Amino acid sequence: MPDAALAMLSEGQLAELAAAYATPPRAYHNFDHVREVLRQHVDVAAGPGWAQPQEARLAVLYHDAVYEAGRSDNEVRSAEMAVAAIARWLPAGSVDAARVAELIELTARHGQFTPDDFGEGPVADDTRHFLDCDMAILGAEPGVFDAYDRGIAAEYRGKVPAWVFRLNRRRFLKALLGTPRIYLSAFFHERYDAQARANLRRAVNEKR
DSSP states (O other): OHHHHHHTSOHHHHHHHHHHHTSSOOSSSSHHHHHHHHHHHHHHHHTTOOSSHHHHHHHHHHTTSSOOTTOSOHHHHHHHHHHHHHHHHSOTTSSOHHHHHHHHHHGGGTTSOOGGGGOSSHHHHHHHHHHHHHHGGGGSOHHHHHHHHHHHHHHHBTTBOHHHHHHHHHHHHHHHHHSSOSSSSHHHHHHHHHHHHHHHHHHHHHTO
């Protein structure tokens, strides 16, 4: 369960992480989002499994630790925070911090990958599953998806003109809808593709 993953953190590490996700206040990229992605991590563990479960779990925990709407360096800064936290809070050599950072930085390119981009083998499967965990929200029930979409809009409010946000958001969602595979792994493709496409079609039409 997600709470079990959080319970594995020391009190100090958990407090530091929670404070990061509360700054600045966020409508979507907050600690509730982390818990939801952790649920997906648990589902992968119970299904196809993780080759490096610890690294994937830490990447989930830190992937949006630094988030300011409109900035292009959120993922790099989140990865740096993860590496520093691993060095501070976890036993030396117990975690591949470079791998955690690599996974986090890949989230900057959601929607730009194909299933073949990462090669074959268990580590490649981890990459696909990790990125899909973060994108699972696209295949949520319509009401949950709509709340996510509103949350993203709220985070950008006041950062960019509303018409610019709508234009760019529609362009992003339409590009996702146009990809042959929204989800990079078979596990997530089978679970969420149909609902994700229905959600995206509706959102794209509403933003005309």
